[in-house]
Amino acid sequence: MTTMKLILAPMEGLADFWIRQALTDIGGYDWCVTEFVRVNGLLLPPKVFYRWCPELRTGARTRSGTPVHVQLLGSDPACMADNAAQAVALGAPAIDLNFGCPAKTVNRHRGGAVLLDEPELVHQVVSAVRAAVPASIPVSAKMRLGNLDDALALENARAVAAAGASWLTVHGRTKVQGYRPPAYWDRIGAVREAVSLPVIANGEIWTPEDAARCQRESGCDAIMLGRGAVSDPYLARAVRSGERAQWPQVRAQLETFMQTLVGTGKPAQEAGRVKQWLNYLRRQWPEAEVLHQQLRRERTLQGMFGLLERLV
Numbered sequence: 001m002t003t004m005k006l007i008l009a010p011m012e013g014l015a016d017f018w019i020r021q022a023l024t025d026i027g028g029y030d031w032c033v034t035e036f037v038r039v040n041g042l043l044l045p046p047k048v049f050y051r052w053c054p055e056l057r058t059g060a061r062t063r064s065g066t067p068v069h070v071q072l073l074g075s076d077p078a079c080m081a082d083n084a085a086q087a088v089a090l091g092a093p094a095i096d097l098n099f100g101c102p103a104k105t106v107n108r109h110r111g112g113a114v115l116l117d118e119p120e121l122v123h124q125v126v127s128a129v130r131a132a133v134p135a136s137i138p139v140s141a142k143m144r145l146g147n148l149d150d151a152l153a154l155e156n157a158r159a160v161a162a163a164g165a166s167w168l169t170v171h172g173r174t175k176v177q178g179y180r181p182p183a184y185w186d187r188i189g190a191v192r193e194a195v196s197l198p199v200i201a202n203g204e205i206w207t208p209e210d211a212a213r214c215q216r217e218s219g220c221d222a223i224m225l226g227r228g229a230v231s232d233p234y235l236a237r238a239v240r241s242g243e244r245a246q247w248p249q250v251r252a253q254l255e256t257f258m259q260t261l262v263g264t265g266k267p268a269q270e271a272g273r274v275k276q277w278l279n280y281l282r283r284q285w286p287e288a289e290v291l292h293q294q295l296r297r298e299r300t301l302q303g304m305f306g307l308l309e310r311l312v
């Protein structure tokens with residue numbers, strides 16, 4: 001039994017309310033983080049925060065009681081501060097700041113990973129947000145090792161620490177390294193050694209063995225799980241217990257997920273969400289690959305349920 005902290009990663013377009021609910025129902029997570037809320041010069045109205053974080057309506061916790069932190073992405077310190085204060089007023093228990101997004105549209109507007117070229121600006125954003133919310137509310141940052149290379153990794157981490165952040169998550173790749181394996185867990189370790197605040201290690205953890213190796217190489221006792229968590233919904237529990245789930249359990253979770261999606265969107269969107277999850281599940285489960293082949297032509301949940309019944 002590990003005492004490691006496990007966090008479900010923010011994943012825009014993937015780890016939304018429904019996936020957060022499904023994964024935290026299964027359990028093993030200390031908290032999760034919303035998809036990024038884009039801050040671009042305006043004080044966002046409450047409805048925007050509720051859209052990205054519907055859990056704000058239920059005490060900022062998922063159905064199973066797992067806390068949900070709100071992530072903001074932007075580069076204007078004053079505007080980030082105002083929006084952080086707004087999120088906290090709506091019930092956010094913690095604010096995370098995104099300095100890692102590689103998307104071109106985001107980077108073009110001076111957001112996400114490109115900010116890692118400007119540690120001074122990183123410092124200003126974190127400082128402004130830290131000053132704008134009560135001391136009881138943690139403010140954290142999430143960064144990659146760098147933008148084009150990792151030369152400024154320690155400087156950025158020190159900037160985050162000096163600004164008073166409560167912890168720092170490091171995805172062990174630069175922006176240009178994208179999502180290509182490996183993630184450089186040893187480099188996360190170098191960052192951890194350079195700062196006194198807690199560092200959460202992230203990147204390329206797909207199995208309990210990966211988690212253990214990441215912990216060893218980074219020296220971090222907190223780990224954030226991203227795509228691996230979606231590919232194996234029991235991953236956090238497996239990291240904690242050492243026991244791997246069996247396919248029937250995963251399939252039952254998928255069916256529960258399908259039930260919860262009924263009536264949440266247009267039929268094709270609902271079916272699309274199921275296909276999206278299956279697309280991740282098939283990385284780890286051969287049975288999911290078979291199911292994916294069978295369900296991919298269905299355009300509605302109804303059709304999928306019918307097919308599943310015939311497959312039993």
Ligand SMILES: Cc1cc2nc3c(=O)[nH]c(=O)nc-3n(C[C@H](O)[C@H](O)[C@H](O)COP(=O)(O)O)c2cc1C
Pocket residue numbers: 009010011012013014034035036071098099100101142171202203204205224225226227228
């Ligand atoms: C589809 C997708 C969307 C993502 N969206 C966000 C995001 O909104 N905010 C963020 O900080 N990181 C985001 N990330 C990065 C992840 O949080 C994580 O750092 C990255 O996937 C590496 O972890 P992994 O190898 O365990 O997936 C996203 C990643 C993916 C795959």
